[in-house]
Amino acid sequence: xxxxxxxxxxxxxxxxxxxxxxxxxxxxxxxxxxxxxxxxxxxxxxxxxxxxxxxxxxxxxxxxxxxxxxxxxxxxxxxxxxxxxxxxxxxxxxxxxxxxxxxxxxxxxxxxx
Amino acid sequence: xxxxxxxxxxxxxxxxxxxxxxxxxxxxxxxxxxxxxxxxxxxxxxxxxxxxxxxxxxxxxxxxxxxxxxxxxxxxxxxxxxxxxxxxxxxxxxxxxxxxxxxxxxxxxxxx
Numbered sequence: 196x197x198x199x200x201x202x203x204x205x206x207x208x209x210x211x212x213x214x215x216x217x218x219x220x221x222x223x224x225x226x227x228x229x230x231x232x233x234x235x236x237x238x239x240x241x242x243x244x245x246x247x248x249x250x251x252x253x254x255x256x257x258x259x260x261x262x263x264x265x266x267x268x269x270x271x272x273x274x275x276x277x278x279x280x281x282x283x284x285x286x287x288x289x290x291x292x293x294x295x296x297x298x299x300x301x302x303x304x305x306x307x308x
Numbered sequence: 309x310x311x312x313x314x315x316x317x318x319x320x321x322x323x324x325x326x327x328x329x330x331x332x333x334x335x336x337x338x339x340x341x342x343x344x345x346x347x348x349x350x351x352x353x354x355x356x357x358x359x360x361x362x363x364x365x366x367x368x369x370x371x372x373x374x375x376x377x378x379x380x381x382x383x384x385x386x387x388x389x390x391x392x393x394x395x396x397x398x399x400x401x402x403x404x405x406x407x408x409x410x411x412x413x414x415x416x417x418x419x420x
Contacts, residue, residue: 228408235317237412238351238396253407285350289408295400296341296353297408 198222201286201300208307214273216303218286226289227269228297229253229261231282238285244269276307312399314411322419327384329414331397340380341400342371345413346393354382356400389418 202217220227228243230253240253244263258280262270269288273280284303289295313332321327331340339358343351355364357373357380364371368391370383384391397411 238410240407243407251407287351296356297343297351297398299350299352302350 199286199288199298199300201284201303203303204301206303206305208276208305210277210307212276212307214276214305214307216271216273216284216286216305218269218271218288218300219267220269220288220298221267222288222290222298223266224288224290224295224298225266226295227263228287228289229259229269229271230285230287231255232285232302233282241271241284273305276305278307281305281307312397312409312411314397314414316414317412318415318417320417320419321387323389324386327387327391327416329382329395329397329416331380331382331411333378333399335378337377337380337399339400340373341398342380342382343396343398343410344393345396349393351396384416387416387418389420392416392418 199220208214226245229241230238232238239255241255241259242250242253242261244250247263247266250261260272286300287297289297315330339356341356342354344354345351355371360377361375362373368385372381394413394415396413399409
């Protein structure tokens, strides 16, 4: 069974802390994505990566960075967490073709106090 | 732009009633995908439509892709409580280096 694993289901952090959200996929997918989901706003793309060490900004990259050192792992980094980054974060991956379905992780619910 | 508009935002129906969500694009789509997200869960892929005018069925769910490949719909016949959730359409990437664009989703709730 294909799998996208996010390291933490729930995190509570303080304002100003550095936060790492890890995502690992076991499907040898080229493309990986980080979304945040907030009530009424749907899925908003933060960053995506189509290859190792490659990254592209999504629609809301401000306040975030990413790292893709290995094909299976895509990390989302909040350099200095703020309360408006309290959200559900979803990682996803898909294959290299332009018709690939997205496989999502279970999500990481981050609360910044 | 490359937006994908989805309506309605919310739908509340009596169990047994039908439900439809619509997805519209300002540009021609090569294909379109549909996802379902149960409350507290993550989006799960339902189907992909590729051909102009294509209609696909999954039990009580009927998916359509418009003739001009600019719109799509998901229709659920005789809703059940297990249908509760948010339904998203998505435009897959045109290439391996482009992003997937999601509609805003339609949240379906059901009165038993």
